[in-house]
Amino acid sequence: MTTATNNKTSIKAFWASLLLLSVLACSPKEVDELVVISTPYGDMTAVLYDDTPIHKQNFLKLAKNGQYDSVIFHRVIENFMIQTGDVSTGVAGESVDYSLEAEFLPEKYIHRKGALAAARTGDAVNPEKKSSGSQFYIVDGEIFDEEGLKARAERRQELKLSGLFARMLRSERFPELTEKVEYHRGLSETDSTYDFGLAYKRLIFNSIDVIEKEFGDQTDPGYPAWAKEVYATEGGAPHLDGQYTVFGQVVEGLEVIDKIAATKTNLRDKPLEDIRMHVKVITLPKREVTKKYGIEYPQKD
Structure with a gap:
């Protein structure tokens, strides 16, 4: 090993030691x-x-x-x-x-x-x-641009409402909703062209009043200006x-x-x-x- 290499090694060791000492000198909160x-x-x-x-x-x-x-x-x-x-x-x-x-x-x-x-x-x-x-x-x-964020807000709203709607179905306290779901499921089973997913989505949004009565206001808050800037860049x-x-x-x-x-x-x-x-x-x-x-x-x- 050459003298130059030894010097480089010593310098690296010095800075590493200095960094360690600086860390140790700090309190846990720092x-x-x-x-x-x-x-x-x-x-x-x-x-x-x-x-x-x-x-x-x-x-x-x-x-x-x-x-x-x-x-x-x-x-x-x-x-x-x-x-x-x-x-x-x-x-x-x-x-x-x-x-x-x-x-x-x-x-x-x-x-x-x-x-x-x-x-x-x-x-x-x-x-x-x-x-x-x-x-x-x-x-x-x-x-995401402005239009893209609008679509994402709608998607966020859909995901949130879907979760709440599923909770209502599982509770067995809303038989009328279960009946509607089963009605559309039955149509899809007898007609291969019937879009059950779309019908289910529409049912959720058509049940917004019932959902909000159970869980409160579900208006999506949108995105603040600083978040829009982050998502746009x-x-x-x-x-x-x-x-x-x-x-x-x-x-x-x-x-x-x-x-x-x-x-x-x-x-x-x-x-x-x-x-x-x-x-x-x-x-x-x-x-x-x-x-x-x-x-x-x-x-x-």
Whole structure:
């Protein structure tokens, strides 16, 4: 090894030591734990939000315990999202048996490109919209103009009303709705050209008064100006806002999302070849995270 090489090694060691000392010099409140998600397509670094503490601490716990290691991306849809976190597919070998309380903050955190959000079961069986204990997705998304956002708001409204309508059917307190559904189902069974899906959708929207009587006003709030700007420039999946907990953001490696999202999949959106991840936790001073990535932390009282 040459003297020049020794000097370079010494310089690198010096800066590494300096960084470590700067981290150690910070109080626990002044540092943050970020996650690095490593894949065959590259690494993604993500910040987890302090004001979604249930999801943040749960994710960090799973990562530190190695439960995310070797877990596959089991659902991938280009221009939408890449989903992972089923720990039974990794070294853990079994799924978690708990769910997390929702932490919705759509006024701050939206489904912009790179957003980390918790997966969950549907509204019909999960009216409180509780999150999966381990599964999450990362938004790939697409760009939306004003007309596109209007269509996404309509889609969000449709998804929300569909969940509420399904809950009403399951409760058995609304036999008249069940009768109407079965009427249209019967027509579809006797006439192969009858579009049951369209009829069911119309029935839901025609039942808006009954739904609102049971669950209150369901007017869609639309999108604030700042969110419109994000979706028009960065892109995302706006119809999911306010329906799933967004608890973090990829700040490095956005191109990795695109690469994974573009992989070939089967009819169930599962990649034909397993894409596995490993997750590690790194510590950085919060001021450095803010300076480098523009992440603003909640002010403590």
